[in-house]
Amino acid sequence: MSVTFSINGVKVEAATGDNVLDTARTNGFEIPSLCHHEAVSPYGACRLCLVEINKGGRKKITTSCNYEVLDGIDVKTDSPEIHKHRAMVLELILAEAPKSEQVQALAAQYGVKQSRFANAKNDEAQKDRDNCILCGLCTRVCSEIVEVNALTFNGRGDKRGVGSPYLEQPQTCIACGACAWVCPTDCIGFSEEDGVRKVHRWGRELPMAKDENGRPVAPVFQLHHFKKRVGLPDDFFKKAPGSR
Amino acid sequence: MPRIASAKALESYRKEQKKLRPENQRFLAICAGTGCKAYGSDKVVAAFAEELKKAGLSDEVKIRATGCHGFCERGTLVVFQPEGILYQRVQPDAVPDIVERTIKNGEIIEDHLYDDPSTGEKYKYEKDIPFYKHQNRLILGMNGHIDPCSIDDYIALDGYSALVKAFDIGPDKVLEEVKASTLRGRGGGGFPAGRKWETCRNVASDKRYVICNADEGDPGAFMDRSILEGNPHSVIEGMIIGALTIGSDEGYVYVRHEYPLAVERLGIALQQAREKGFLGENILGTGLNFDIKINRGGGAFVCGESTALMASIEGKVGEPRAKHIHTVVSGLNDKPSNLNNVETWANVPLIVKKGAKWYTSIGTKGSPGTKIFSLVGKVNNTGLVEAPMGMTLRQVIYDVGGGIPGGKEFKAVQTGGPSGGCLPKEKLDLPVDFDTLWEEGSMMGSGGMIVMDERNCMVDVAKYFLGFLKFESCGKCTTCREGVKRLHELVTDVTEGKGTMETLELIQQLCDTVEVGSLCALGQTAVNPVRSTLKLFREEYEAHVKDHKCPAAVCKELITYTIDEEVCTGCLVCGKRCPQDAILGTKKKPHTIVQEKCIKCGICEDVCKYDSVRVA
Numbered sequence: 140m141s142v143t144f145s146i147n148g149v150k151v152e153a154a155t156g157d158n159v160l161d162t163a164r165t166n167g168f169e170i171p172s173l174c175h176h177e178a179v180s181p182y183g184a185c186r187l188c189l190v191e192i193n194k195g196g197r198k199k200i201t202t203s204c205n206y207e208v209l210d211g212i213d214v215k216t217d218s219p220e221i222h223k224h225r226a227m228v229l230e231l232i233l234a235e236a237p238k239s240e241q242v243q244a245l246a247a248q249y250g251v252k253q254s255r256f257a258n259a260k261n262d263e264a265q266k267d268r269d270n271c272i273l274c275g276l277c278t279r280v281c282s283e284i285v286e287v288n289a290l291t292f293n294g295r296g297d298k299r300g301v302g303s304p305y306l307e308q309p310q311t312c313i314a315c316g317a318c319a320w321v322c323p324t325d326c327i328g329f330s331e332e333d334g335v336r337k338v339h340r341w342g343r344e345l346p347m348a349k350d351e352n353g354r355p356v357a358p359v360f361q362l363h364h365f366k367k368r369v370g371l372p373d374d375f376f377k378k379a380p381g382s383r
Numbered sequence: 384m385p386r387i388a389s390a391k392a393l394e395s396y397r398k399e400q401k402k403l404r405p406e407n408q409r410f411l412a413i414c415a416g417t418g419c420k421a422y423g424s425d426k427v428v429a430a431f432a433e434e435l436k437k438a439g440l441s442d443e444v445k446i447r448a449t450g451c452h453g454f455c456e457r458g459t460l461v462v463f464q465p466e467g468i469l470y471q472r473v474q475p476d477a478v479p480d481i482v483e484r485t486i487k488n489g490e491i492i493e494d495h496l497y498d499d500p501s502t503g504e505k506y507k508y509e510k511d512i513p514f515y516k517h518q519n520r521l522i523l524g525m526n527g528h529i530d531p532c533s534i535d536d537y538i539a540l541d542g543y544s545a546l547v548k549a550f551d552i553g554p555d556k557v558l559e560e561v562k563a564s565t566l567r568g569r570g571g572g573g574f575p576a577g578r579k580w581e582t583c584r585n586v587a588s589d590k591r592y593v594i595c596n597a598d599e600g601d602p603g604a605f606m607d608r609s610i611l612e613g614n615p616h617s618v619i620e621g622m623i624i625g626a627l628t629i630g631s632d633e634g635y636v637y638v639r640h641e642y643p644l645a646v647e648r649l650g651i652a653l654q655q656a657r658e659k660g661f662l663g664e665n666i667l668g669t670g671l672n673f674d675i676k677i678n679r680g681g682g683a684f685v686c687g688e689s690t691a692l693m694a695s696i697e698g699k700v701g702e703p704r705a706k707h708i709h710t711v712v713s714g715l716n717d718k719p720s721n722l723n724n725v726e727t728w729a730n731v732p733l734i735v736k737k738g739a740k741w742y743t744s745i746g747t748k749g750s751p752g753t754k755i756f757s758l759v760g761k762v763n764n765t766g767l768v769e770a771p772m773g774m775t776l777r778q779v780i781y782d783v784g785g786g787i788p789g790g791k792e793f794k795a796v797q798t799g800g801p802s803g804g805c806l807p808k809e810k811l812d813l814p815v816d817f818d819t820l821w822e823e824g825s826m827m828g829s830g831g832m833i834v835m836d837e838r839n840c841m842v843d844v845a846k847y848f849l850g851f852l853k854f855e856s857c858g859k860c861t862t863c864r865e866g867v868k869r870l871h872e873l874v875t876d877v878t879e880g881k882g883t884m885e886t887l888e889l890i891q892q893l894c895d896t897v898e899v900g901s902l903c904a905l906g907q908t909a910v911n912p913v914r915s916t917l918k919l920f921r922e923e924y925e926a927h928v929k930d931h932k933c934p935a936a937v938c939k940e941l942i943t944y945t946i947d948e949e950v951c952t953g954c955l956v957c958g959k960r961c962p963q964d965a966i967l968g969t970k971k972k973p974h975t976i977v978q979e980k981c982i983k984c985g986i987c988e989d990v991c992k993y994d995s996v997r998v999a
Contacts (some may be wrong), residue, residue, distance in 0.1 A: 183704070183705050183860060183902050184859055184860050184861065184902075185858075185860075185861050185904075186860055186861045186900045186901075189899075189900060200899050200900075201705075201707070202705065202902075205704075205705040205707065206705070206707050207707060207708070223895075223896075224895070224896045224899055224900050227892060227895075227896035227900075228861055228862060228896060228900060229867055231861055231862070231865040231869065232861060232865070234865070234869070235861075235865060255889055256865075256869045256872075269849065271550070272861070273858065273859075273861075275859075289494060290750075292700070292858075293501065294858070295685075295855075295857050295858045296853055296854050296855060296856040296857070296858050296864060296868075297853055297854075297856070297858070297864060297865075297868045298825065298858070299857075299858030299859075350973050
């Protein structure tokens with residue numbers, strides 16, 4: 140089933156169940172976001188993808204990532220008001236992740252060079268967070284794509300954090316690194332050294348299995364997981380990449 | 384007792400129960416609501432039982448430990464029925480005397496009667512006391528007459544007769560009636576319940592849920608708690624009628640774990656309703672199958688939000704989701720789910736029994752019926768007040784509430800809990816209804832009403848609510864988690880004299896974005912306390928910022944305690960009570976406060992009999 144509606148006055152089509160943000164981007168409209176990835180379910184955490192939606196004469200500003208497309212709606216991806224709110228949200232996020240170059244760059248686009256919320260008192264509260272903006276991409280990738288559920292949120296309100304259950308080394312983590320790859324502020328950290336894969340933020344360290352040429356491929360758990368998921372032969376990763 | 388298998392069987396059972404409770408039966412309705420229990424009403428109940436037994440009057444005078452009567456300020460409350468005489472502040476040790484003089488000899492003991500603090504007038508009958516006289520207690524009224532653990536008490540007072548009528552007229556007519564009553568959701572939103580029911584009913588689905596929101600969490604609010612504790616069957620009956628109308632076979636009551644008495648009494652009530660045949664399969668022989676489960680909340684305020692509540696019932700973390708698709712269409716387990724609050728459900732049997740026409744004759748056109756408020760703060764008669772919608776704030780606070788204690792001046796009333804706003808004395812004549820309060824930048828909310836006097840600082844009030852919400856935000860979305868946190872920081876700066884005019888400007892701007900940008904109603908309305916006080920009490924904010932003064936003398940960083948040497952008699956009391964030994968002075972010589980040591984706790988001011996402590 141397809142749906143027709145307009146974005147900034149341009150008619151667009153999308154499939155039922157699609158969201159406004161992905162549809163807009165597919166059609167070349169720019170909307171900023173930090174918590175959205177088309178591979179995982181929309182979450183609505185960062186609040187940057189605010190747009191104005193006019194539905195049957197009723198206008199409202201709302202997030203586009205979790206707004207399902209509807210016939211006849213009118214979407215405006217920018218306006219002075221939306222711009223103002225995005226700038227304020229970026230000021231809030233910049234205070235959370237002052238050292239993140241990605242956040243700095245996005246904030247600069249909205250004219251935010253410095254956050255009025257950053258001061259010594261706040262830095263203290265922020266110090267364990269280390270540029271994390273609690274966007275939930277790592278947790279969603281881990282549960283929806285990798286399907287190992289090694290990560291979760293903890294606490295609530297301003298005490299909210301993200302990490303492994305009980306903040307111990309996550310036993311189900313296969314150190315695949317998908318979380319580090321998807322993180323918008325690069326605050327997780329991922330490395331391979333001396334045949335050991337490390338995902339820094341969660342404290343996960345796993346030795347890597349080697350192929351027939353003695354070259355490290357990936358952690359054993361990850362290989363098992365992939366073989367099972369895709370149904371590969373048991374010795375698949377033992378072979379050198381060219382002969383698989 | 385077997386299940387009651389038909390409406391006819393219920394009516395004959397009701398007759399039996401009425402016979403067991405003749406109208407001239409003498410009984411003591413002793414409040415065993417949470418407030419009176421805290422005063423020790425359990426001991427009062429036990430003492431009466433013992434004394435009546437000793438006097439050989441156990442059969443002649445019954446005891447009913449009831450739910451909350453509402454007049455918490457004066458607990459423990461004992462009402463002598465059928466006369467309706469009220470004794471207040473009854474202590475267990477007074478019971479032998481009461482049994483001897485009042486119950487045996489019919490003498491009224493003046494000391495136990497209510498005396499109006501402003502006029503000194505004493506009142507014999509409950510109904511004459513101004514606190515009760517100005518109310519219209521449609522929902523709470525039954526509390527004083529039934530033992531919440533006895534379904535038979537409820538049945539004897541025509542309980543479950545609305546359900547019989549609902550079966551009689553059928554779901555279509557019930558829906559019509561509820562829609563015509565324009566009953567609005569008492570949980571805060573004020574959405575028309577009938578429209579909600581209709582939408583839920585019309586969604587094609589093999590399963591629908593009926594849910595009762597009892598996650599009451601506003602600071603100081605205890606309306607829903609008192610209904611569940613005092614009259615749980617009224618809520619259950621409402622929910623069964625809802626299930627019949629909407630087409631549901633499964634219901635939930637989501638109730639706070641911090642309400643142990645409500646959980647206990649609701650559990651007993653559900654079990655009794657099941658045994659009697661009002662829940663379970665083939666209810667009253669009509670073929671309707673419906674049962675209700677209790678789901679206890681884990682203490683998160685945000686779980687009162689519909690989507691978070693349903694996530695919590697599903698066993699997930701109680702976090703809200705965007706409501707672009709409403710829960711009536713896809714809610715609990717992705718099925719259509721009709722959520723109403725406790726008070727809303729308790730209104731349903733009344734509407735079905737007496738009709739929409741009767742219901743709309745009470746209250747205002749836009750907000751019919753009554754609303755229960757928890758009237759707390761700086762007011763003489765704290766307690767639960769059920770007033771017809773449209774009553775003015777002044778009537779609620781002065782006529783029912785008895786005004787402000789200690790001759791202080793009224794300053795503001797905070798309505799709607801953390802999502803509401805503060806209204807100043809110029810607004811006292813506003814009618815209390817959903818739309819008026821909303822237009823004034825406050826809201827009805829679930830019915831919290833906190834009265835404040837000249838010694839409440841409005842910046843401090845805003846700080847308190849922001850602190851509450853900062854703690855209770857689920858933390859999912861940036862604007863609520865970070866925005867409310869920053870608002871709290873900024874307002875704290877103001878209370879500490881560190882704010883500037885730019886701070887006030889930034890608060891305004893941040894309020895705009897938090898309101899528009901937040902994911903759920905918690906964040907969207909979190910700005911109301913600060914925004915309404917900033918608008919209506921701006922001069923107070925400016926005094927903190929420009930003059931570094933707290934006019935209400937509350938904000939510790941901006942005030943100093945001193946002793947007026949002219950007035951001080953040198954009685955030494957303040958010096959003895961000062962936890963910091965910050966007060967110097969010898970007997971019969973004026974005392975002085977060593978400012979460096981003073982922590983501004985205010986104890987000296989409280990204990991001084993001669994009013995010699997100054998704070999500014």
